[in-house]
Structure formats: C-alpha cells, structure tokens
Amino acid sequence: MAKKSSKRSAKGALQLLRMRTTILIMLILVLGFGAVSVRLGYLQLVEGTYLQEKAVEQQLVDTTVNSKRGTIYDAKGKVLAQSASVWKVILAPAYMKTDEQRIYISQKLSKILDLEYDDVYKKCKKKTYYVVLKRKIESDEREKILALCEDINDKFDGLSNVITLFDDYRRYYPYNDLASSVIGFTGSDDQGLEGVEFQYNKYLMGTPGRIITARNANQTDMPFQYEQNVAAKDGNNITLTIDETVQSIAEKYMKKGLTDNEVVNRGVCIIMNVNTGAIIAMVTVDGYDLNNPYDLSEADLKAIGALPEKKRAEAESQALGAMWRNKAVADTYYPGSVFKMCTASMALNEGVVNANSSFYCAGSVSIYDQTIHCHYHAGHGSQNLFQAICNSCNPAFIDIGARLGAKNFYKYYQAFGFSNPTGIDLPGESDDLFFNEDGSMTQTDLAVASFGQNFSITPIQMVTACAAVANGGKVLQPYVVQKITDVDGNVVKNTETTVKRQVISSSVSKQMCNFLEENTTKGGVNNGYISGYRVGGKTGTSEKIGQSQSGYKDYIASFCGFAPADKPEVACLVFYDTPRGASYYGSQVSAPVFVNIMSEVLPYLEIQAEYDNGEKQYVDTITGSYTGLSVSKAEAAAKKDGFTTTVKGNGKKVVAQMPSTATKIPVGGNVVLYTDNESTKQKVEVPDMVGNSVSTVNSIAASAGLNISFSGVTASASAVSTSQSISPGEMVNEGTVITVEFKGSTVVHD
Ligand SMILES: [Zn+2]
Known part of the structure; x- marks a missing residue:
C-alpha cells in the first residue's frame, strides 16, 4: 500500500x-x-x-x-x-x-x-x-x-x-x-x-x-x-449517520474487551438502526490516527524491526493495510451459532417447524460418514424450538435445516442478503460466494450451514440480517452517509430508507424477538442481559478452520442482538477475531462487551428503560434527606435523586423517611415519605425471594413496596437468588432495603 x-x-x-x-x-x-x-x-x-x-x-x-x-x-x-x-x-x-x-x-x-x-x-x-x-x-x-x-x-x-x-x-x-x-x-x-x-x-x-x-x-x-x-x-x-457519542462508547468498551481477552486480530462492533438501516456506530479496534495514518503501532514497529531488512518494506505495507482495513465490511467469518437466529426464522417462516416442534439431541448426529457433535456432548435430549435456541443445540439445528431442505435454505440465505454484498456506501466490501444455486449443497453442507459453520459472511451482512429478524422481517440497505449538502446548505443528496425485501413475516419476526429475548434472560446466554432493557440476542463461537496459526486453535467470538426486544430500535454486533485470553466463547468474550456498550448507548438514544422488568438495580445511588420538607418539595427532591416516592399519612410535612438518609439503593428505588407518626407504624410482610431470577426478585420486591440491594453474580442472565438478609414473613416498614445474594448457574458454551 x-x-x-x-x-x-x-x-x-x-x-x-x-x-x-x-x-x-x-x-x-x-x-x-x-x-x-x-x-x-x-x-x-x-x-x-x-x-x-x-x-x-x-x-x-x-x-x-x-x-x-x-x-x-x-x-x-x-x-x-x-x-x-x-x-x-x-x-x-x-x-x-x-x-x-x-x-x-x-x-x-x-x-x-x-x-x-x-x-x-x-x-x-x-x-x-x-x-x-x-x-x-x-x-x-x-x-x-x-x-x-x-x-x-x-x-x-x-x-x-x-x-x-x-x-x-x-x-x-x-x-x-x-x-x-x-x-x-x-x-x-x-x-x-x-x-x-x-x-x-x-x-x-x-x-x-x-x-x-x-x-x-x-x-x-x-x-x-x-x-x-x-x-x-x-x-x-x-x-x-455515525453518532460520535455512540461511536465513542462502542470504541471504549471494544478496546477494553480487546485487552481483557488478549485478542490477536482486532475486533468489530456495528450498531445499526433496525428501522432505517442507518449505521450509528461502526468500530474496528484498534483503529489508527487519521492525522497520522502512516504511523504504525509500537507492536507493529517492533515486529517489523525484528525482521531481516529486505522483508521490512513488505511487512510495513501489510501492517498498514491491516491497520486501515475496515473489518466490519471487508472481513468474512463463520458466523457460528449467531446464525441460528436466521435458520430458526427461515424454518418458522416456511412453516416446517413451529414453537411446539420437538427436536432430539443425543450429543451427536451422523450424516453419511461424518459425525457432528453438539457442544454439549452428553446431549440435550428432547427440546422444543425455544429450548433448542437457548441450548444452541447443533443436532436440533441440523434437524431444522433438514426439514427446511437445501433449496429453501438457499432461498432464504439469499433473501437475508448473505449471497451478495450489502452495498453499504463504504469501500472494500467483501464479495464471497460460498453456495451456488440449490442442488450443489450436499446434505453435509446443509447440516453444517444450519448452525452457522462452513460458510463465510461479513459482519455487516450479519447485523443487517439480525435487523431483519428484529424489525418485522425487512432486509434494509445499510448506509453511513445521511446527507450531502452544498456550501450554501442546499441538500444535494439525502439517504432514504430502502427496504430491499421482506424475508420473513412480521409475525415470525415477533416470535423470534420473544425467543431471543427469553434467550438472554432465561436461556444459556451469559451476560446478554441489560439492566432495565428488554434485549434479544444470540452468542456465537466459531473456529477459524484452515486459518489457524501454529500451536493455536483460533476462534471468532461474537454476540449479535437488538433492543428493545418488544419494539426493536437498534441491532448490535460485537465480534472479536482470535481471542487468546481465558476464554474464547462468544458468551464470555463478546456478550459482556455488548452489555456494556448497550447499557450506555440505549439511555443515550433515549430508549426508555423499563425498571419493573429490568435490572436498573445494579446501579446504586444514595438517598438524600427529605425529612422536614413539605410533601411536594420532598417528592421533587427524591425524584431528582432518581427515586420513586410513596407518601404515607395526611400531614403536610415529611416527618420520617424509609430508607433513611444516605442509604445506598438502586436508582428507581422507592422512598417512603411519612407525614405523621401514625403512618410510620404501618408494616408490610417480607416475601420469599430465594430461587428467583434478578428480574423476578425485583418485581416481587416492588409489589411489596420494598427495596433490594443486589449482591453477587447479578450480571449473569442465569443468576438465581440464593439468600435474603431479612427472612420471609417478617414485618418491616415499606421501603426497607433487603440484601439479596445471587449466584450464576451453568453457561452454555456455543
Ligand atoms: Zn444438543
């Protein structure tokens, strides 16, 4: 270069x-x-x-x-x-x-x-x-x-x-x-x-x-x-269409993930408006300084310096090319289990499966002379479609692919936009064709493709397909330039939303949104869950076959999801190429980064959090002093601090509050304002909160008028409450803070 x-x-x-x-x-x-x-x-x-x-x-x-x-x-x-x-x-x-x-x-x-x-x-x-x-x-x-x-x-x-x-x-x-x-x-x-x-x-x-x-x-x-x-x-x-704030948030967490997971070959994040196709953020980490685009990183310079002199020029130009490469559009990879959201959508839309269809996993499947294993070697046994998605079960998806057939699979593969470049308005989009028209796909090809292996796509293709799954089934034209104006401010060109085609029906899309949301809350996904938000998504881990460097099995760890699951607005793909840290699983490498990014991006985009259902409880804040104020002033002050209020009694001034001043409770917690002594004597019964998910505990506490201090592994979607600081049946003041301990349960490694 x-x-x-x-x-x-x-x-x-x-x-x-x-x-x-x-x-x-x-x-x-x-x-x-x-x-x-x-x-x-x-x-x-x-x-x-x-x-x-x-x-x-x-x-x-x-x-x-x-x-x-x-x-x-x-x-x-x-x-x-x-x-x-x-x-x-x-x-x-x-x-x-x-x-x-x-x-x-x-x-x-x-x-x-x-x-x-x-x-x-x-x-x-x-x-x-x-x-x-x-x-x-x-x-x-x-x-x-x-x-x-x-x-x-x-x-x-x-x-x-x-x-x-x-x-x-x-x-x-x-x-x-x-x-x-x-x-x-x-x-x-x-x-x-x-x-x-x-x-x-x-x-x-x-x-x-x-x-x-x-x-x-x-x-x-x-x-x-x-x-x-x-x-x-x-x-x-x-x-x-890129928003500097969203881009900065995504870059911050992508860089952290790159370091934490010892990623060798960079990472990609794409955030897309699922209703317009506008790209809100597109990240390749590490990037490069646009003011000094020929400055290589210290690591690159060190590696080049160690080479024999005559090899340095070529190595330098390769390093520059890699540094400038927009991996989000130029790289291809095996999507792995993330692709199961597409396979399931295809089969539902074609009517070859429904929510009650049954699939059996014995731990492996034989196709001709080949044995294909499930990541869970003991076998998942009998599962319905939702369970197959949550288990990310390969034999179940091989069955789904077989029911669909090669011809249909390819039809939808094309319709989702995987057989052509998306046409995004950026240079260097990769154009890899892996399957030819139907007929040339063998049964083994189909089996493996059903769970996202043995064909390569670009990150931009994947996030565009994910947006279609989420947005009611519309495959959109992704774009990064919103408008072009001349020196006088006249609009020369404005990008309108282009719907390329309807790939699945809106009802199938709705069903998939529910499945994928459940997948992040109750399913095997670790850390796919975002406090206060309904999120749908799927992890993926795929081996880089034929691309491994000596001594390593190299993987792509990814997570692709969208929010809010009930009314999707943004899709986000997080993708790391060759993590060599403690884990290479999408659930452990990419999902936490997805959560961190979306936890900041969704509020910034003014997508309302739903605290009744969600997990705002991770964020503690300190209660102020509301006692002595008039009721209206106390209510306003508590609200300003981020709390809801319940007023007890008939007085005009607040005489007591629960929790007391300077107590740490989650934002959105309930502060009870007592306006007379009589009202402070009212008590509520502490419910049994053990054995529940974070969101269930939150709603139990809310309906009892109590506050929860969350402790332990609450970030895991599979977290279950194991103890509570005040025993069930005890009578306490409304607004009392109860500490609940959580532990994560087993995580699926797909
Ligand atoms: Zn299985």
Missing part, C-alpha cells in the same frame, strides 16, 4: 506542479513584466485573429485550481473531518541576478522553513520562475514569509515576485482515531484514499477552478485573450 500511495502522490505532485507552473508564469507575465504586457496588447490588437486561429489549432490548455474539500460531520453536527487553510511556498529564482541576493534569500528561507541551506541555495540558482520550496505551511510560517517578502523588497530591486504563497488546504480530524475505518483519510494531493473520504471523494473534493490558456508550437504557455478564469467551488459537506 505504501508503494501505491507514493505513486499516487507522485502523480498528484506532478499534476500540481504542471498546474502551478502555468498559473505562476501567467502571473509573472501579467503582473511582472510591463514590457510583455505591452507586447501582449500589441499581439491582441494586431495579430489577434491570426493567433486565435493558431491557438485553436494547437489546443487549449486547461489547468485546474484546488478547491476546498468539504467537511464531514457526525449525525449531530460534530466535525469529524475538516480542511483548514495552509500555504505552499513558490520561488521564482530567475528574478535573482546576483549571488548576494541568492545567499541572503537562501539563508532567510532555510531558517524560516526549516530547510537545508544548501538545498535552498541550489534552487535559488535555477533559471526558472517556478520552484516549490515547501508545501502546507501553517499561518505562523506564513507570517514570517510575508515579513521576509517586505524585507527583500526594501533591500533589493526587482525581487517583488521572487516568493509567492499559494492557497492550499490541510485535512484535520479533530477526534484522531475515532471511527477511523469509516472516515478514512486523504493523500497529499487531497484525494480520498480510504473510507468515506474515498467513497465520497467526488462530492467532497468540489469543483476545481479552471484557467484556460493557449499553447504555442514550442509548448510554452502563452496567456492572452484565451485566458478564462473560473473560480474553484468548495466541496460538498457530508453528514454521517
């Missing part, structure tokens, strides 16, 4: 040089040489017609003037990429007549521009009116150059045009590495090289200005009446 890029910039520099030469010579001729101007006037008047004809014959030369590249904004209008003014320093050494002038100017220029004196002096000796001294200087250097020009003017005659500053632009990325794989960067000639910068280059670059002149037989530029000046038009601005 380094090779390619330097080729690109060399070409660009040449073009620029040619263009600048023309402009400068014109300027010199028009402004600098009075004698020539007179001559030009003569030419126009006297020999005009002749020259005109001649010029048309000899072709017009068309040169361009740089335009200012458009700005890239996030969905909320934050600047993600911007072009700022810089300058190019051009020297016209042919004006210098004495060595005294050359030495003086070389000394000054080399100092200001931090260049080697000898190099500058060499350039000063050239008999030309156009030498590029330095590109993209900032305003402080520009000020010094302007001062030098005045100084030269005072000191010498005839050197007023020896130095010229040309407008130029430098691309800045205020968030450095944020969304680097999506935004991309530009080359030295301002051309987009990666990401949106590349994909939307023609919109961003604007229309270069034009200077048309004519060329004589000697190919020397001769500006006269044919000169035609068209001002450059700034590029269009682009507003992405």
